Amino acid sequence: MRKAKKIIIIIQRSNGDVFLSSSLIKSLYEYYEAPQIDLLVNDDTISISKLIPFIKNIYTFSYQEKLDNRWKQEKNLILKVYKKYDLSINLTASDRSIFYALMAGKKSISAVESDNRKSWWKKIFLTHHYYFDNTKHILSNNLEPLNLLNINFEDIHYPIEASKEVTLNVKKKLKVIKVNNFLIFHPSTQYNYKIYPQNLRDILLSALSKLGVSILITGGNSAIDVDIKKQLPSLPNVFDFIGETSLEEFFALSKLSLGYIGMDTLNMHIAASQNKRIFAIFGPTNLRMWSPWSNQLRLSATQDKPIQTYGNVTIFQADMPCVACDKAGCDNNGHSDCLDNISPNIIINKIENWYLNSKHQSEIPILNETKGNPRKVVLYIVYGEDQTYYDGVIFSFLTLRNWIVDSNQIEAYVLSEMPEKFSGYPINTLLLSDKQKNEWSLNGKYNFRIKNRGLAFVMDELKLKESDRILFFDTDTYFKKSPLPLFELIQPNQAVYCINEGLIYNRKRFSVYLDHLEGKSIDINGQSYELSKDSAMRSSQIIGIMPNMRESLDWADKLIIKLFELVPAHTIEQFALSESLLRKYRMVEGKNFISLYSTSRKKEYAKNILSNFFKENNLLHIDEQVRLAQNYKIKRSIFIILKQRLQRFFYN
Numbered sequence: 001m002r003k004a005k006k007i008i009i010i011i012q013r014s015n016g017d018v019f020l021s022s023s024l025i026k027s028l029y030e031y032y033e034a035p036q037i038d039l040l041v042n043d044d045t046i047s048i049s050k051l052i053p054f055i056k057n058i059y060t061f062s063y064q065e066k067l068d069n070r071w072k073q074e075k076n077l078i079l080k081v082y083k084k085y086d087l088s089i090n091l092t093a094s095d096r097s098i099f100y101a102l103m104a105g106k107k108s109i110s111a112v113e114s115d116n117r118k119s120w121w122k123k124i125f126l127t128h129h130y131y132f133d134n135t136k137h138i139l140s141n142n143l144e145p146l147n148l149l150n151i152n153f154e155d156i157h158y159p160i161e162a163s164k165e166v167t168l169n170v171k172k173k174l175k176v177i178k179v180n181n182f183l184i185f186h187p188s189t190q191y192n193y194k195i196y197p198q199n200l201r202d203i204l205l206s207a208l209s210k211l212g213v214s215i216l217i218t219g220g221n222s223a224i225d226v227d228i229k230k231q232l233p234s235l236p237n238v239f240d241f242i243g244e245t246s247l248e249e250f251f252a253l254s255k256l257s258l259g260y261i262g263m264d265t266l267n268m269h270i271a272a273s274q275n276k277r278i279f280a281i282f283g284p285t286n287l288r289m290w291s292p293w294s295n296q297l298r299l300s301a302t303q304d305k306p307i308q309t310y311g312n313v314t315i316f317q318a319d320m321p322c323v324a325c326d327k328a329g330c331d332n333n334g335h336s337d338c339l340d341n342i343s344p345n346i347i348i349n350k351i352e353n354w355y356l357n358s359k360h361q362s363e364i365p366i367l368n369e370t371k372g373n374p375r376k377v378v379l380y381i382v383y384g385e386d387q388t389y390y391d392g393v394i395f396s397f398l399t400l401r402n403w404i405v406d407s408n409q410i411e412a413y414v415l416s417e418m419p420e421k422f423s424g425y426p427i428n429t430l431l432l433s434d435k436q437k438n439e440w441s442l443n444g445k446y447n448f449r450i451k452n453r454g455l456a457f458v459m460d461e462l463k464l465k466e467s468d469r470i471l472f473f474d475t476d477t478y479f480k481k482s483p484l485p486l487f488e489l490i491q492p493n494q495a496v497y498c499i500n501e502g503l504i505y506n507r508k509r510f511s512v513y514l515d516h517l518e519g520k521s522i523d524i525n526g527q528s529y530e531l532s533k534d535s536a537m538r539s540s541q542i543i544g545i546m547p548n549m550r551e552s553l554d555w556a557d558k559l560i561i562k563l564f565e566l567v568p569a570h571t572i573e574q575f576a577l578s579e580s581l582l583r584k585y586r587m588v589e590g591k592n593f594i595s596l597y598s599t600s601r602k603k604e605y606a607k608n609i610l611s612n613f614f615k616e617n618n619l620l621h622i623d624e625q626v627r628l629a630q631n632y633k634i635k636r637s638i639f640i641i642l643k644q645r646l647q648r649f650f651y652n
Contacts (some may be wrong), residue, residue: 003086004028004032004035004086004087004107005032005035005036005086006035006036006038006084006085006086006087007028007032007035007036007037007038007085007086007087007088007089008037008038008039008040008081008084008085008087008088008089008101008104008105009021009024009025009028009037009038009039009040009088009089009090009091010039010040010041010088010089010090010091010092010097010100010101010104011039011040011041011045011091011092011097012040012041012042012061012092012094012096012097013042013045013091013092014042014044014045014190014266015044015045015047015048015190015265015266016138016265016266016269016290017045017091017138017142018039018041018045018048018049018052019048019158019160019266019269019270019273020138020139020142020269020293021091021142022052022158022159022160023139023142023143023153023156023157023158023159024089024091024142024143024145024146025037025052025054025055025159026053026054026157026159027143027146027151027153027157028089028146028151029054031149031151034054035086036056037054037055037056038055038056038057038058038059038081038085039052039055039057039058039059040058040059040060040061040077040081040097040100040104041058041059041060041061042060042061042062042063043060043061043062043064046058046060047247048247048266051160051247051248051251052159052160053159053160054159059077059080059081061073061077061096074096077100078100078103081100081103081104082103082104083103083104083105083106084104085104085105085106086105086106086107087105087106087107087108087109088100088101088102088104088105088107088108088109089101089105089108089109089110089145090108090109090110090111091110091111091141091142091145092110092111093110093111093112093113093119093132097110098110098112098122098126101126102125102126105127107127107128108125108126108127108128109126109127109128109129109130109145109148109149110122110126110128110129110130111129111130111131111132111141111144112126112129112130112131112132113131113132114131114132114133114502114506114507114508115506116508128145128148128149130144130145130147130148131502131507133500133502133506134286134288134289134326135288135289135500135502135503135506135536136288136289136500136502137288137289137290137291137293137300138289138290139156139293139300140589141289143156152480156293156295156298158273160251161251161255162248162249162251162252162255163248166246166248166249166251166252167252167255167256169249169252170245170249170252170253170256171252171256173244173245174256177239179214179216179239180214181213181214181258182213182214182215182216182239182256182257182258183208183211183213183214183215183216183257183258183259183260183261183351183355184215184216184218184253184254184257184259184260184261184262184267184271185205185208185215185216185217185218185238185261185262186217186218186219186260186261186262186263186265186267186268187201187217187219187228187262187263188219188220188222188224188225188228188242188263188265189224189263189264189265190222190224190265190266191328191334192224192329192334192335193283193284193328193329193334193335193336194263194264194265194283194284194285194336194339195224195228195263195339196263196281196339196342197339197340198228198231200339200340200342200343200344201344202233203344203345204344204347204348205217205232205233205235205238206233206235207344207345207348208237208238208261208348208351209235209236209237209238210237211237211348211351211352211355212237212355213237213258213355214237214238214239215237215238215239215261216239216241216253216257217232217238217239217240217241217242218241218242218245218250218253218267219241219242219243220242220243220247221243225242225243226242226243228242229242229243241253250267250270251270254267254270254271254274254276255274257271257276258276258277258355259271259276259277259278259279260272260276260277260278260279260280261279261347261351262279262280262281263280263281264280264281264282264283264285264290264291268280268292269292269293271292272292272293272294272295272312272313273293273295275295275296275312276312277312277354278292278312278313278314279314279316279347279350279351279354280292280313280314280315280316281316281339281342281347282315282316282317282324283317283318283323283324283336283338283339284323284324284325284326284327284328284329284336284338285324285326286324286326287300287301287302287315287317287324288300288301288302291313291315292313292315294310294311294312294313295311296311296312297310297311297485297488297489297588298485298589298592298593299311299489299588299589301313301315302586302587302588304586305317305318305319305323306318306319306342306346307346307350308586310588314350314354316342316346316347316350317338317342318337318338318339318340318341318342319341320337320338320341322338323338324338374465374467374468374469375411375462375464375465375468375469376409376410376411376468376469376471376484376487377410377411377412377413377458377462377464377468377469377470377471378397378400378410378411378412378413378470378471378473379413379414379415379455379458379470379471379472379473380393380396380397380412380413380414380415380416380472380473380474380475381414381415381416381432381450381451381454381455381472382414382415382416382475383416383417383418383432383437383447383450384417387611388603388606388607388610388611389475390416390418390421390422390475391610391611391613391614392475392476392477392606392610393414393416393422393427393475394422394425394427394614395478395610395613395614395629395632396473396475396476396477396478396479397412397425397427398622398625398626398629399478399479399480399626399629399630400412400479400483401622401626402479402626402627402629402630403479403481403482403483403484404484409484410484411428412426412427412428413427413428413429413430413458413462414427414428414429414430415429415430415431415432415454415457415458416429416430416431416432417431417432417433417434417437419431424622425622426622430457430458430461432450432454436453436457437450439453440453440454442561442564445564446560446564446572446573448570448571448572448573448574449557449560449564449573451472451540451543451573452553452556452557452560452573452576452577453557455470455472455543455545455553456550456553456554456557458470459547459550459553460550464546464547465547466546466547466548467546468546468547469487469490469544469545469546470544470545470546471483471486471487471490471496471542471543471544472540472542472543472544473541473542473594474540474541474542474596474598476541476596476597476598476602476603476606477541477542477594477595477596478594478595478596478597478629478634479593479594479595480595481593482593483593483594485593486542486544486590486593487544489544489588489590490544490545490546491546492546492548493585493586494585494586494587494588495543495544495545495546495549495581495585495586495587495588496542496543496544496545496587496588496589496590497538497539497540497542497543497544497574497578497581497587497588497589497590498538498539498540498541498542498589498590498591498594498596499538499539499541499589499591500536500537500538500589501536501537501538501539502536502537503533503534503535503536504531504535504536504537505533505535507537510537512567512568512569513531513535513567513569513575514531516566516567516568517530517531517563517566517567518531520566522559522562522563522566524555524558524559524562525555525558529559529579535575535579536578537571537574537575537578538574538575538577538578538587539574540573540574540577540578541594541596541598542590542591542594543577544590545581549581549584549585552577552580552581552583552584552585553577553580555580555583556573556576556577556579556580556581557576559576559579559580560572560573560576563575563576595634597634602634605634606634609632609633609634610634613628613629613632
């Protein structure tokens with residue numbers, strides 16, 4: 001039901017935050033069919049705010065106001081927005097911004113802290129809330145309101161583009177200096193503690209000038225920019241554009257460039273949104289939240305250091321134990337020693353290697369791509385008497401098949417105690433014997449272990465080779481977009497899971513792990529395992545691995561058996577597997593490629609949908625079933641959700 005005619009978005013953070021909210025704003029604008037959307041932002045983000053389409057009014061808050069004027073400013077803002085909106089959405093967990101959301105909207109959605117001591121009152125008064133998670137990218141956090149509103153979004157879209165007039169003006173500026181192919185070097189940021197030191201910057205610039213391509217140094221008119229401009233050396237092929245372009249002109253300039261070199265700031269995110277080759281220099285910043293987003297791979301960085309490449313992005317950090325502390329410099333003193341320890345030679349070597357190999361083309365390398373023609377295997381595991389799970393596998397396969405041009409692109413397998421249920425479909429079957437089921441489930445005490453043991457069994461049965469990839473999907477998975485890019489995410493050093501549900505230490509729902517594991521040491525193959533501050537729950541509706549990760553399944557299994565005796569939780573299988581894989585590999589999120597009906601009420605609704613589909617269509621040719629499956633909606637309407645909630649209330 002699309003009733004929100006007036007919406008206000010509250011973003012009390014920096015320029016990058018505002019820019020990375022634009023995909024949310026675009027989705028809201030399209031879903032609610034051109035509503036009035038207003039912004040409430042900090043006054044130092046007004047430039048980027050004005051470039052976002054779909055925005056009617058912009059309200060600003062200034063932290064520069066003297067304390068005795070703060071109350072007057074607060075009062076005036078509240079009067080301007082008080083109950084004028086059908087919906088308010090706040091992307092910041094701060095008390096002030098949440099108060100604005102409560103005052104402005106008839107319905108209110110906001111991020112809140114996971115710490116209940118800070119957020120309890122917010123959860124009471126807000127219509128909807130979600131936990132701001134600093135282990136997730138800011139884009140993922142910003143898009144959470146769409147999930148709460150049951151608004152589907154397939155991809156991340158950035159609606160800001162330079163006008164034709166502005167682009168033409170930028171092209172004229174480039175023509176004056178006779179520059180065609182060029183890389184952007186952006187040395188400045190909003191804060192001094194994020195800036196690469198001058199002596200190292202000069203070495204890097206000197207090397208870049210010899211690269212054989214023009215280097216355009218960009219920046220604004222802030223005091224930091226002016227200071228950097230004064231320090232710039234005079235070098236061939238290097239052009240000083242600091243203070244020469246507006247923010248909108250930078251969008252055009254970046255779009256015309258070959259790539260971006262520089263600091264973690266708004267301009268980096270702009271270049272990443274345009275799929276440019278990124279070489280980013282990071283100091284104390286939390287990479288999980290603020291690294292450049294790769295649209296190609298639909299992921300951001302991990303905390304790996306000192307160098308990591310994913311898709312079109314390479315990130316440089318210091319190899320220091322304190323990185324990334326996420327402080328405003330060492331001990332919050334405004335200077336980051338870690339930036340002093342990033343060698344410019346390492347940076348230039350990576351840039352040179354890319355530039356010389358790319359031949360000025362815009363190809364985006366996939367990290368550590370394997371050789372040959374690897375097998376792509378899709379696996380489902382299903383057991384028990386409930387027909388819904390068997391229907392779910394076939395329906396999932398049909399929606400998958402819709403995206404496969406060549407049926408030989410993938411091999412579909414199902415491990416099942418009733419393989420006959422898949423007769424007539426081009427799905428390979430493997431028998432799950434009673435003996436295996438009993439053994440793997442610990443005699444029926446923990447069925448979820450079957451997933452881990454079954455995956456290992458199938459990998460062995462299929463005799464997968466070094467470059468092959470296998471993707472496990474839960475039976476309640478279906479596809480509204482191609483899942484084939486998921487296979488590209490699986491690399492020798494990188495596994496795929498569904499979603500990061502947050503750190504064990506930060507989420508109340510995982511307190512059972514703290515209660516039973518904190519301070520305990522568990523022996524696994526002679527090695528000590530302990531819960532750590534980085535331990536997180538990664539859901540396993542998707543598992544994507546390669547044969548070199550086979551050992552991790554066995555290690556996880558030993559941990560599952562130990563945890564089963566210690567932790568009264570049904571999630572120990574997925575927790576153990578993620579802990580095992582993270583010992584040796586990166587793990588990246590794959591949720592954006594799939595749709596799920598994983599909760600009990602969603603499954604209750606899906607049961608009838610799937611049953612009706614096969615009653616009506618199971619005799620049709622598979623191609624026709626594939627076509628029809630795309631039109632079946634498993635997503636519940638607002639009416640169905642309300643009906644289920646009422647039934648639950650009255651009958652439970």
